[in-house]
Amino acid sequence: MNTIKLAVCRQDGQMLAEGCGHLVYPAAYCPGDRIILTVPQPGYYVIMLDDAMGEELVYLKETSFTLEIPFAEAHVSYSPRAFAGEQHCLSARPAQDCEITAPRNLARNKYDCHGNTACYPHAWANVETRGEAVFAARNAIDGILCPESHGEYPYQSWGINRDPNACWTLEFGRPIKAETLVLTTRADFPHDAWWESARLTLSNGETILLPLEKAADGHGQRFDLHGAEITSLMLDDLKKADDPSPFPALTQVEVWGVNV
Structure with a gap:
């Protein structure tokens, strides 16, 4: 064929x-x-x-x-x-x-879905809040940037169900050269909390501690990946800020770079 x-x-x-x-x-x-x-x-x-x-x-x-x-x-x-x-x-x-x-955002795939092993990039996580679609891992790579609220479209996000061991993985399906990581955390304050830091693990074995801040205007926080050649990355060890809200969440992940 x-x-x-x-x-x-x-x-x-x-x-x-x-x-x-x-x-x-x-x-x-x-x-x-x-x-x-x-x-x-x-x-x-x-x-x-x-x-x-x-x-x-x-x-x-x-x-x-x-x-x-x-x-x-x-x-x-x-x-x-x-x-x-x-x-x-x-x-x-x-x-x-x-x-x-x-050069482009190599993380975006609006057609990603649960159980996808064919169409990349693909995002998955060890926990999604109550198993609801509005908190699925795929939401963080769908290209929709509306962090000021939570829930139904266009406010979907990755929710961690208050789990301190939450882990989010992004697979590219092939080697890429990653230049910049952009994280947009959800900013539906005071409903939301935020993370003070996260651990980024690249498939090449490199581990990076990412300092995060309360992004009141929902702007993305940028990190230099120095052209690392990778096939996947993982975010975990998410440290919640000392805030009364138990609900930090991730609206979008962008990985800017080129295909190898």
Whole structure:
């Protein structure tokens, strides 16, 4: 197979629609429906699995990626326009060399999801507050920067369920050269607390203590990674400030750099 295929299927595998390179699906999604993207080989692709969410440059480590359409509670961390209505436009294409080599935020993947082992970057954590979608690990790489509140879109974040052993991991799926890390902590004060420090562990074995501050205006805090060549990073040892609130949280992680 030398073509890129997009398909919409029922939970039982029934094929509803299929296209090469792009797909228009003229019907409302139902619970259990899923989008299946199949590519001829692993590599960099520009995908649009929902026209309300737009394109994303991703690295496909496997030749097939499945995204289950989010419904009900799972949908509240997405735009109300995403996956809605009775007309859906999907597309996928190989990324151009200039797109692959350009400096950019290599952490962002709005199409990341639980259990994803194919479409990178991918974020996961050892704890997510009450297992709710609005506090899932993926929220910290969806590109939405609204730290002034918490809850449903656009205020989703990674919540740690008050767990002092909380750990958040970001996998790139391939080597990258990381220049700058930007952390945007949630700033819904006085509901929120904040972290005074965090430990950053890079896949090359380097460990960095990150001093953090109360970012009242929700601005991102920047750290120089000096072009480290890595395939993943981890944030843990999150030290909560002495504040009455028990709710520190992470709105967004950006890793600016280039692909190796």
